Amino acid sequence: MDDNKLLQKLSQNLLEVLSDDDYCDITIEVGDDPYVKIFRAHMVILNYRSTYLRRILSTNKKKNDGTLIQIKLPNILPEIFQIILNYIYGGRLSLEEYDTSDIIKILVSASELSLQELVDYIQSFLTKNKAVWMEQNFNLIYQTSFGKDSFLELQKYCTDLMSNNPNKIFKSLDFSATPENLLVSLIQSDNLQMNEVQVWDNVLKWGFAQNPGFPSDPSNFSKDDFNSLKNTLQQCVPFVRFYNLTSKEFFYNVVPYKKILPKKLYMDLLKTFLDPDSIPNDKPKPRKGANDNLLNQISITTSHYQISKNSFDYDLQKGEVSCAKAYKNPVSIKF
Structure with missing residues (x-):
């Protein structure tokens, strides 16, 4: 019998212990009303498998009246805790069996329980096997990774994507939910491999998403609509490189929204695009990839x-x- 088979047998035995109530000495109330479930477990196993649970158990004196010690974990979903509890006892977890969104929940819960070995394993699995999904759901990954200090590998993934392929983030399914500070960081990047008009269109798309009641056609905007959109995009507009637009792009994509631009910026742009001899003093350099876009035209x-x-x-x-x-x-x- 090889070592792997021995470990499989041990894992199976420990899972059988988990399902046997005879020697349980602790109950764990997981979830929040109305979704709460009670789990039975063994203090000695939890104590040595989770430093977080060890700290909690150390504050609970062992009862001598036969009643079980009870702890509460309101921030973890019962179905996610069941998966983690099986891992705590059996030392095995097949992530291929779960949806990626559930894997993210397992990751967050594992971090809360200080299961760093599991945290590292899940991060590695995600970066190696779920890169496309993470690109499509970048906002969720970004918010998750920087919500915990222990998610260093996911943080590196996010930072690398923002630095090297930020255009992919604009194509993510949850782009409209991107935090303002992240959007500003993206449009400052020299590595956006897209035309400036695409950058501007995506900024507008984000602005519309923050104001869902707006008409789709700016010619139908009220004064309040323009003011609201202007306030929404005031941190983004300074980093759009309007001077790199063509005259046609400026006329059709920017002029309809002139009321959301600072007056001086709009007049300077108007002068630049109407007067061929006018050269702006602070014309920004094109972004990476703009060379090919220009030459293609x-x-x-x-x-x-x-x-x-x-x-x-x-x-x-x-x-x-x-x-x-x-x-x-x-x-x-x-x-």
């Missing part, structure tokens, strides 16, 4: 040639695209 017709993006060398920091291949008279375009 460039098509310049000269008197002899249709010039495609493959014919260009470009330097967006200098605001210049130059034709560098196969032409006797290279063209330089300022933008």
Whole structure:
């Protein structure tokens, strides 16, 4: 018989102990009204498996009248505690059997019970097997990971995604529930691999989600609607790089919402997009990935040639695209 089979036998025996009431000496009231369930357990096992429960048990003197000691765990769902209790006794947990949302609940409860070994195991499982789900539900993962000091691996996952692939967060299913401070952090990022008009549209989408009663068409907005949206987005607007929009994008995507912009910003933008000789002093640099987005749109017709993006060398920091291949008279375009 190999070691694994021996451990399986031990695990099975301990689970049988859990289901046997004869030697139970403690009851645990789990959940909050009206969803409460009473579990029977053994002090000696809980004491050595959970430092949190050890602290609670140390304050409860052992009773000599035959009545069971009782403790309460109102912050844990009964069905989640049953899973964790099986782990405490049997030392095994197959996460593949559960929905990811339930795995998150198990993780939070395991942290509350100071089961750090289980916490580390669940975090590793999530990052290796549930990355797509976490991207789609980023707000939940973000709020969960930074709600506990023990979720270091999930915190790193969130930080890395925000730094390297922040555009994925805009596509998450719960984006509209993103906290304002997180949204501001995202739109400040140079690594957003999307056009600036997409950034602006997502900021508006978030603003509308915070004000669900708004008309879908800004031409139907009341003065109060504009004021409410302006107040909602006042921390976000300064970090949208409006100067990187095209004139068409500015006209169709920004002008209808001009009343939510600071007056000076709107007038400066208007001057920039109407006067080709006007160059803003503080034009922000394009975000990562904007180079390809720009070149995909460039098509310049000269008197002899249709010039495609493959014919260009470009330097967006200098605001210049130059034709560098196969032409006797290279063209330089300022933008």
